Amino acid sequence: MRLRAIMLAAALPVMAHADVTVSKPWMRFLLPNIPAAGYMVLQNNGNNNEILTGAASPACSSLMLHESKDESGMAMMMDVPSVVIPAHGTVTFAPGGYHLMCMNPHMKVGDNVPVTLTLKSNVTLSFSAKVYGAVTAP
Numbered sequence: 001m002r003l004r005a006i007m008l009a010a011a012l013p014v015m016a017h018a019d020v021t022v023s024k025p026w027m028r029f030l031l032p033n034i035p036a037a038g039y040m041v042l043q044n045n046g047n048n049n050e051i052l053t054g055a056a057s058p059a060c061s062s063l064m065l066h067e068s069k070d071e072s073g074m075a076m077m078m079d080v081p082s083v084v085i086p087a088h089g090t091v092t093f094a095p096g097g098y099h100l101m102c103m104n105p106h107m108k109v110g111d112n113v114p115v116t117l118t119l120k121s122n123v124t125l126s127f128s129a130k131v132y133g134a135v136t137a138p
């Protein structure tokens with residue numbers, strides 16, 4: 001029974017821990033010398049705010065929390081130290097907004113890249129993100 005439970009868990013594309021779930025994870029990869037970007041939806045089903053504080057992937061030399069902003073017509077991108085996932089709320093990482101920035105990406109289109117997110121509560125969320133190219137996106 002125990003083995004069966006483990007196999008079922010491994011078959012799920014997205015893992016849930018604590019009260020936060022990750023859905024629709026994907027990466028956009030262009031070229032090895034251009035940072036790749038990671039996107040997903042974080043949902044907090046709990047009664048308390050959760051705070052995303054970091055991300056990591058073996059496919060990236062570092063994986064940072066970034067936010068794109070449009071400042072008077074200029075597309076800007078900045079590091080963000082943390083992202084609040086409000087109680088009973090969602091935060092969407094999507095092109096033009098929050099994203100994971102993958103430095104020195106080691107991946108190719110079609111790969112499934114392991115990603116781990118860390119919450120301030122020390123909970124980690126591990127999942128795999130499918131890699132898409134410039135044109136194709138889910």
Ligand SMILES: [Cu+2]
Nearest residue numbers: 066067077101
């Ligand atoms: Cu960025």
